[in-house]
Amino acid sequence: MGFPVDLRRCQALGLAGTAFLALGGETAGALPAQDFLAPGSVQAVLGLVGVYFGVVLLIAAWVLLGGVVRGPEPPTPRSLLLVLAVWAAPLLLAPPLFSRDVYSYLAQGAMVDAHIDVYAYGPAQLGGPLADEVAPVWQQTATPYGPVFLVVASVLSALTRGQLPAGLLGMRLIALLGVALMAAALPRLARHSGADPAAALWLGALNPLVLLHLVAGAHNDAIMLGLLGVGLVAARGRWPVLGVVLITLAALVKAPAALGLVAVVALRSRGRGPRAVLRHTVTTTTAAATTTVAATAAAGTGYGWIAALKTPVSPHNWSPTSLLGRVTGAALDQLGSGLAPFALPAWHAAGLLLTAALLLFIWLRLRPGPVYALGLSLAAVAVFGPAVRPWYALWGLFLIAAAAPTGSVRTRVAAASAVLALTVLPSGAPADVEQVILAVSGGVLALVVLWQAHQAARPQSPVRERTA
Template identity: 65%
Template sequence: MPVLRVAVDIHRCRLLGLTGSAALAVGGAAAGALPVRDVPAPHSAAAGLGLAAAYFGLVMLSAAWALLGRTLRGPVPPSPRDLLLTLALWAAPLLLTPPLFSRDVYSYLAQGAMAEAGIDVYTHGPSRLGGPTAAEVAPVWRHTPTPYGPVFLGSAAVMAGWARADVATGVLGLRLVALLGVAMMALCLPALARRCGADPRTAVWLGGLNPLVLLHLVGDAHNDAVMLGLLGAGLVAALGGRPAAGAVLVTLAALVKAPAALGLPAVVLLRARRQSGRLPLLRAVLATGGAAAATTVAATAVAGTGYGWTTALDTPVSPGNWSLTSTLGRLTGAGLRRLGSGLAEFAVPAWHLAGLAATALAVLVVWKRHHWHRPVYAVGLSLGAVAVLGPAIRPWYVLWGVFLIAAAAPRGSVRPVRAAALLSGLLALVVMPSGFPPDHNQLLIAVGGSTLGVLALWCAYRVAARAADRAPRPEALPPAAPRPMDPPPQSDRPTGDPRRPQGSTA
């Protein structure tokens, strides 16, 4: 592979990433998770061109992100403020595009409308609501109760009421909610990194400018943005000596999605480190637990959804889920069926239980190693284990761990940062813009669009490299000849007393 001779600066990266996100937005208008009435025929020219443009944009955006990471190691790395401005620039084209890579936002809107109508979302699926909003929900989730907490359902109900059954307006409202979460994430990253002794630039690059953030938290308005934004704000408050506020914010994050509750042990430890006297850990546990309980009661009362979310956390995963344990379970089941065993139906549940046990073990090991000196890093590693080893996984689940690993990884620990960056880049390409598995033709079009993006990058690199080779190098320029009217050079050192005539002695 040739050595990169072209100078990489933030301006070129911004332009490249903006090109990618604009192409992705244009492609999403024809190949995204469109309302059912606007979906083109699967093999129409519009759908094919949209899919090719979307994957062309994905390659451009991913390349811009990778090149921007190189500038962090340059002689003049960009500031966190420059990186935050880049995030805003890259996100702008995705604000008005249709949902991308998932139809979950339609489920959110239907669940919000159910909550507003007084339908128990923890007992019934969106099919109970009926109407145009429920028709947009993916068939696999139409009869499934929601596992989300009252904080998110309350905000979704507000947006559903504002939209008044207009799907496009409701999607825009939920995207604004997600953007608020992304803004909280982005603003928390530099503060978390400074308090944890990490590099703020790397934190913003990996945790904020990550393609998964742009594609799935901005593009599809996933409620993970709100969860992570509240979790980050709570940990910043706890690190800053405000553990009560930290407990409240982390609890609110857990009332969006339950995995954020893993942040509460970090709040307990940060509180205990600041206390003196007897039994500081016990007092921190009681204070944090009291704040969490009071927040839960208040939020549930305001949302009016009841406590059904405590029993809805075991919502079944989709049959084709490609998490590690689900995949191993399906492979094991297929092998048992070939052998004629009657145990094949137990293979997937058994692997799910094994995954939960492995998750618990990984969390215990992480907290034993990092709990006192790096509790925020321990939360990030724990959330990463939950996402990877759990019974269900989606690309944006990886952000649970990446967000805090980016902000709290110890300086010099390159391996977890590189692993998180590589995993993020790979997962950015594995889901189709429509949110559905591809057929053979769609897969070929996606590969073609990606190849076109790679060729465009190579051509741009060659053009820039030739321009750099032709440019004169500063060290090769001859010294400028003095102009006739220029005075002779003067030395900075005094040559004698100016009051004495030349040649005189003291």
């Protein structure tokens, strides 16, 4: 008999994981400047070890829960939603983890509230304590986010009057609302795609990446994905225009969601002729354009968000095209070539061309179901775009979870998720050797604890009495 696994044990183990995450984050998270501790201090060391101890426990709980979901008596979607709520609860009041982006969101909201053009200036233009919390690399950078998100951030700024604790809590509640919309949409999209709703929830909502980056990190990707998910549900049902409106609003949070409009056309015209495709394309385009104009006018931020899509990315991002660009540029520089400055833009352009080719292949040649095609498309955008972050993987993963045609696809995506969950420090800062060692130590300690629990749960072999 192996390690005893059931829904309750998985729930308790995951709760222990997020509790350690929250506790460790109090000294090792992406803390405000006034609470920042030196990385080598005892509290910061214990916090970093504790966070990675919790991350490994959470991953283990999620993997074991996957076995329960695939078992002979899988839990209901409602039971899984309860597990999600329990796992997320300790993170509600935790400091930001794994990224400082939430401080940028709050500063941008304050800028809109102060009538500063966020598409022309970075948070440094705002000045003051709130802007000081923004990572240095983004101080002079205009926002890449759409008017819908800026309205949300501006309203939050006005409500909290620039108070940091209230702002952080408010932004996390907004992210939780996005996660709730994702969780509500997943079972419905799965049923429509012929997939298992429980498996979709396990992979797409209970995924450690969701808890670490959308809940603990309070990323605005949660709002984008939540609106995208409920928009697709509406579009495949009786409210196609409402679906287009919601998906357009998602794109006005972050631009990649605009690919959802292609899925709407495919959903509405599937199995019909070219005339139906043309009709639904015109209807979708008209509704999306009207929503864009209305939302931009209501936000009052103008159309600077279009040019802001070219906002420069961090020089240390992980994208394959950026990495190849830096390597190529360094090699050309060593050779004394004057082409070195063009290496990075050239690779970024190549990435965009490759992404476009992949999208055409997915939609015109591969032709999977619309929801699955959208998931693959968003995954391609995330991988070959100019910047890659672990939470970008959720763009495609969310919809792949809802519509993956085989269990092997889910297994591979789950394995990638588990690896990505271990790749960022809780402070959101670049790692050094000492911090990597501490993080690994926390993870190994969790594995030791899990192994000991496994050994203790094994039935003991009866001791045979010696015969004379």
